[in-house]
Amino acid sequence: MEEVLDVYQEEYxxxxxxxxxxxxxxxxxxxxxxxxxxxxxxxxxxxDKYERHGVRALFMFYNPVDGWRxxxxxxxxxxxxxxxxxxxxxxxxxxxxxxxTIVCDNLNTHDVAxxxxxxxxxxxxxxxxxxxxxxxxxxxxxxNMAEMELSxxxxxxxxxxxxxxxxxxxxxxxxxxxxxxQRRCGxxxxxxxxxxxIKLRSLYPMHDIYQ
Numbered sequence: 001m002e003e004v005l006d007v008y009q010e011e012y013x014x015x016x017x018x019x020x021x022x023x024x025x026x027x028x029x030x031x032x033x034x035x036x037x038x039x040x041x042x043x044x045x046x047x048d049k050y051e052r053h054g055v056r057a058l059f060m061f062y063n064p065v066d067g068w069r070x071x072x073x074x075x076x077x078x079x080x081x082x083x084x085x086x087x088x089x090x091x092x093x094x095x096x097x098x099x100x101t102i103v104c105d106n107l108n109t110h111d112v113a114x115x116x117x118x119x120x121x122x123x124x125x126x127x128x129x130x131x132x133x134x135x136x137x138x139x140x141x142x143x144n145m146a147e148m149e150l151s152x153x154x155x156x157x158x159x160x161x162x163x164x165x166x167x168x169x170x171x172x173x174x175x176x177x178x179x180x181x182q183r184r185c186g187x188x189x190x191x192x193x194x195x196x197x198i199k200l201r202s203l204y205p206m207h208d209i210y211q
Contacts, residue, residue: 001136001143021060021144023059058071063186067184110133
């Protein structure tokens with residue numbers, strides 16, 4: 001936990017950006033019956049029956065300091081998918097960065113081994129040399145600011161809406177992403193390591209020393 005908090009307190013450096021990364025999924029559903037439109041005094045009504053057209057995987061890459069994010073929309077959440085998204089992060093989104101710090105959870109695909117499974121060794125090694133991986137502790141995913149940004153995406157864009165096609169969902173996510181980036185919506189993280197040692201003191205093995 002303290003490793004993550006310490007990273008959040010590091011001084012901003014364009015050559016060493018901080019990126020929080022997390023994943024989510026969204027079903028592609030189409031209505032079998034046309035919804036009844038909203039009218040004065042009556043909300044929009046949607047039938048509970050639908051047709052399922054698969055699942056869309058959402059890869060959130062979020063720079064909380066610069067107020068930038070990119071949501072990769074894919075058909076799956078494999079090691080190959082993660083590796084290709086990281087490759088784009090390093091070579092397209094941040095080509096001038098020397099080292100990119102990625103804060104993510106402990107999902108087995110979130111590992112440099114995925115780079116070597118997806119690419120030939122020379123390219124995988126090149127990408128790995130520019131990565132600094134910081135994993136949140138087990139049951140501590142709330143420390144990842146990308147998880148909060150995914151929650152905002154869900155509330156502001158996805159909600160209870162049904163998207164009948166992948167293109168429709170991707171378009172909605174892209175519009176949300178563009179708007180947030182234009183306004184440079186970032187995060188003011190204020191929970192520090194000293195705060196953790198006080199508020200979460202019971203989690204420390206030798207917490208008696210703080211008495």
